[in-house]
Amino acid sequence: MFDTLKKIDSWLLPRNLNEQFSPYVWLIYLPLFFVPVVVFYEDPMDLVWTFSASIAFLSLYFHAYWAKRQDIIYHIGAILVIATLAAFVTATACTLFIYAGAFCSRLNPLKYAVTVLIGLLLWIITISWLFEFEAYFYMPALTFSLIVGILNIYQCALYENKQALILSREETQRLAKVAERERIARDLHDLIGHTFSVITLKADLAGRLLDKGQDKDLAKARIEIKQLEDISRDALSQVREVVSGYRSSDLLSELANAKNVFSSLDIDFHYQFENIDEQQIELESTNNKELAIVLRELVTNVIKHAKATQVTVTIKHSNGKITLAMQDNGQGFENSQHQGFGIKGIEERIQKLQGWVSVKSGGDYSGTLSEISLPLIKSNATKASSI
Known part of the structure; x- marks a missing residue:
């Protein structure tokens, strides 16, 4: 049973949502649309139209989570069409307008989302005036579409700002790591670059003295080799001090x-x-x-x-x-x-x-x-x- 539900969930919604179960939670308001029709219907065709509108809405609702941001406007438009047609059957069609207002938050940029929300409110006012819909239709539609739309747009803006800050912090950390690597490279170069140059010169000199094979040259070679040992020990000690300094913490x-x-x-x-x-x-x-x-x-x-x-x-x-x-x-x-x-x-x-x-x-x-x-x-x- 659990595996079946999981497959249905993966078919209905993508896996990259921030809150995977939120879309299901928001559907608790959908019964407000069709339940009153089921209870108080006078014409059986009202049931047919209401359930058809519900199925069409659910198809658009879940598909919107798969759509790209630039395509969400088409889903909002389609939901508006369904809600407008349903308004001729039942005043509870205002519920669908609220869902349309909620989807405005997924539009980008912010001004565009607010503009579409305002357009949605003007559409509700227009059809209510043209077709003389009752106040118990347009008042909830206007009030809750505005509140839900503004809150969702605000939350989405906060989330995007948070993501931008996280990205900026990660970039700063990466730049800090690069700067630290460069500093370590400079320190090590300054520390051992000159030392190894001296070691190379002295090793070359000691080798040439050994090649001559004379007693005085052999004595000088021993001195150079002893100095090589001292220089290398001193360099090793300095490297250890530097590395220990990098590893230490406070x-x-x-x-x-x-x-x-x-x-x-x-x-x-x-x-x-x-x-x-x-x-x-x-x-x-x-x-x-x-x-x-x-x-x-x-x-x-x-x-x-x-x-x-x-x-x-x-x-x-x-x-x-x-x-x-x-x-x-x-x-x-x-x-x-x-x-x-x-x-x-x-x-x-x-x-x-x-x-x-x-x-x-x-x-x-x-x-x-x-x-x-x-x-x-x-x-x-x-x-x-x-x-």
């Missing part, structure tokens, strides 16, 4: 990264500082890096397990310690799952630095509260400036 950077990641997942994220200035988090580098790694792990846990919609991080300074607290409103977890979320690794890492970890979930806590505390150690540069 707390502020991880907070910014968490905000970006949560934003892409539509999770509301806020962070705040208490008794410590954002621009003056003077942690000893090891502790700063450890808190950044812990924050990254906590963010990963929220994304994978919490199913949260809101996350708050507080960094506060108290009694010579810095405490990072993350609170989410997710589903939480049982104590038996505690070790499965990487918490044990965090505890081991923090305990080595004389800190402590507290994770509370369930009971009085909505979601999960994770707290990590470390001694606040000022850097040597800060200590020197304070003397």
Whole structure:
């Protein structure tokens, strides 16, 4: 049965809709069109015309979701024709005009959609005046077509703006990655380009000295080879320092990264500082890096397990310690799952630095509260400036 319904659904609607079941939900208003006719009909032909109009409307309704934007205007026009003809049978044909107004939101650009909606309202006024339709036809048709049409156009405009912002952010991130690659390439070139040139020259010189085979030349060759070894070791050390610098992270950077990641997942994220200035988090580098790694792990846990919609991080300074607290409103977890979320690794890492970890979930806590505390150690540069 489920497979049959799934096949029918795939036949009626495309798979790329933002809300796959919304088109079915909006059809709950369609019975307002034909049910009154079924209950109060006087002529059997009214039933025939009403059900024929309903079938024709449903065909256009589902086909509109497959159509291109520039073709939606034809579907709106066809629905208007069906609604106008149905208005001679029943005043509840106003329902079909409302559907036509709703489809105006799929027109592009925005001015065109509003223009077509206004044209639809003028059409209702015109036929109501020409054929002297009653107020209980044209008043609901005008009122709800206008309200539904404007709301749908507004929602579609918001969605398109959101998609444009997402695309712009992705392009910015790609450009940032390209810029970072270029920076790394420049740094490595500046670092090892000259070094390898010197190594090449000295290796060539050592080779020529060895070819001569004289004792004094062999002694000079040994000196050159020893210098080659020193230069290569120094270059290796510099490369390691540079690569380590690229790999290192800090707390502020991880907070910014968490905000970006949560934003892409539509999770509301806020962070705040208490008794410590954002621009003056003077942690000893090891502790700063450890808190950044812990924050990254906590963010990963929220994304994978919490199913949260809101996350708050507080960094506060108290009694010579810095405490990072993350609170989410997710589903939480049982104590038996505690070790499965990487918490044990965090505890081991923090305990080595004389800190402590507290994770509370369930009971009085909505979601999960994770707290990590470390001694606040000022850097040597800060200590020197304070003397």
